[in-house]
Amino acid sequence: MDDFDKQAADFGELIEAELKSEKLHFPTALDVTLRIKRLADDPDSSLQDIAKVVAAEPVLSARLVRIANSAALNPSGRAIDNVATAVQRVGLATVRSAALAVAAEQLAGDQRSRNMKIIASGLWMHSVEVASWAHSIAREVKTVSADSALFAGMMIDIGQFYLVARASEFPAMEQNIDRFGEFVSIWSEPIGRAILELFDLPETVLDAYTYADPSGGVWPPKSLFDVVFAATLACETPNPFDSLLGGRRGRWESLLDDEIPITQLDTIKAAAKAGREEMMSVIAG
Secondary structure, three states, X not given: OOHHHXXXXXXXXXXXXXXXXXXXXXOOOHHHHHHHHHHHHOOOOOHHHHHXXXXXXXXXXXXXXXXXXXXXXXXXXXXXXXXXXXXXXXXXHHHHHHHHHHHHHHXXXXXXXXXXXXXXXXXXXXXXXXXXXXXXXXXXXXXXXXHHHHHHHHOOOHHHXXXXXXXXXXXXXXXXXXXXXXXXXXXHHHHHHHHHHHOOOOHHHHHHHOOOOOOOOOOOOOOHHHHHHHHHHHOOOOOHHHHHOOOOOOOHHHHOOOOOOHHHHHHHHHHHHHHHXXXXXXXXO
16 A cells, blocks of 8 residues: 555545534635625625625635524524525624634644645636626526525535545645545545435535536426526636546536527626626626
8 A cells, every 4th residue: 555545545534524524614715705804894884795705705705694594593494405595594793703713723634735735726716606696697597596696505515625635644645646636536525415404405506516417407497406507608718627637517508409500698798707707796896
């Protein structure tokens, strides 16, 4: 067994132990977290302004939705599955506290190498664009909440985020990037789903997480899964792990069947593109 195999085995054991204990150590995007803090401290900022930036940070988004669905803040029991409603429910003080907690976690734990930082940045941009497309497509087709689509889109790479964040503890991952990519391809989806389940997110978000099946999704979209799947096809920024492993993204046209003209799909995509660019500018700054 070489160093990579040994460290990969140790990494897998660590992941399993953390998932079992429900104590995840997950560094996050400090840039976004600090923007959230500044907005939360600005008396001229609205909760809607804060919600738009919160939606760009998957761990904080998940935590706030989880808080908003707690018995103390949601006595009706009606599930909250989007960031905008969660921010309104929990209030400014909770958002500020959660942002500070996530920032402190990131500062304490971010030990990624340069290559891992590049991959993490690529994952973040991919998630932001998928989320922006999902929001815009949902707004056009009006079958699911645009806010819920934005939140679900930001969660799409959360398993990969987690693996990259923890890889700094295992030097062989950095020294064998191609093999690390294969490790991530095996672990990312089950870990991502487990993370979302640990956050107690609504089933609609969990159902939207699985998007790898190239035959998945229908048009027009009928569910959150369909909207997020369409967004992954429309996304122009590749997932860095897909590029690393030589994977090929599905085509937008794959959503069609013989009874739906390509012009219908292109019309929706063109209308959604303007919204996507607007949302990208808000989230990415």
